[in-house]
Amino acid sequence: MANVSRVLSVVVAGVLGALGAFLVMRAQPQALPDTPALVLQMREVTRLETLDVSLYKKVVFSPEPKASDALWKDVVHWAAYSLRTPRGRAIVFADVHLGYEFQRIDASSLQVRGSQVEVVLPPVTVQVELRPGETEIIDSNLNSTETTQLLELARTAFEREARGDVRLKERARQSAERSLKALFLSLGFTEVHFVDTLTRTTAG
Numbered sequence: 290m291a292n293v294s295r296v297l298s299v300v301v302a303g304v305l306g307a308l309g310a311f312l313v314m315r316a317q318p319q320a321l322p323d324t325p326a327l328v329l330q331m332r333e334v335t336r337l338e339t340l341d342v343s344l345y346k347k348v349v350f351s352p353e354p355k356a357s358d359a360l361w362k363d364v365v366h367w368a369a370y371s372l373r374t375p376r377g378r379a380i381v382f383a384d385v386h387l388g389y390e391f392q393r394i395d396a397s398s399l400q401v402r403g404s405q406v407e408v409v410l411p412p413v414t415v416q417v418e419l420r421p422g423e424t425e426i427i428d429s430n431l432n433s434t435e436t437t438q439l440l441e442l443a444r445t446a447f448e449r450e451a452r453g454d455v456r457l458k459e460r461a462r463q464s465a466e467r468s469l470k471a472l473f474l475s476l477g478f479t480e481v482h483f484v485d486t487l488t489r490t491t492a493g
Contacts, residue, residue, distance in 0.1 A: 323401065324396050327399055328395060331429055341385070342460040343385075344456065347381075379439065382424050384417070388413070388461065405481075407487050408473075408483050417451065
């Protein structure tokens with residue numbers, strides 16, 4: 290019985306010691322990263338792609354091209370004034386990427402107050418990639434050089450269109466905010482606010 294009592298005493302002591310260590314570690318607050326550390330972690334995401342969309346546009350440049358969309362007037366005007374007898378149609382496809390370059394993030398973009406963090410996102414970026422395999426040039430009298438010029442003008446028009454699309458930019462922002470909020474919460478922050486201007490406090 291004495292041996293059993295000793296064994297039980299050792300077991301109980303071990304359990305109490307482990308429980309005490311757990312409670313001490315649990316009571317210690319999680320160390321939150323400071324602003325420079327947060328900047329570095331955000332910069333590790335070189336360029337966060339937040340929204341990818343596929344678009345297409347039909348362009349007619351014969352016999353008398355007229356721009357039905359102001360964003361595409363450069364395309365049809367180029368055909369009207371650069372070619373003697375412009376003729377043809379084009380169906381141009383493109384992939385548009387909207388995202389944020391977090392390499393531009395610095396300490397002036399973040400503010401930490403305890404377990405709260407404020408974030409100012411950099412301007413949204415737009416990148417357009419044409420899909421030549423799906424683009425169709427129909428009944429055209431353009432040579433290869435003129436076709437290349439036409440496609441570059443179309444790429445620029447797609448970019449203008451995306452930059453001016455409020456709904457696309459809002460969708461990209463929401464996607465970026467979700468990703469960054471998940472990052473900050475995983476680091477131990479309890480509140481994440483995305484703002485246009487940081488709320489600076491002055492020492493009083």
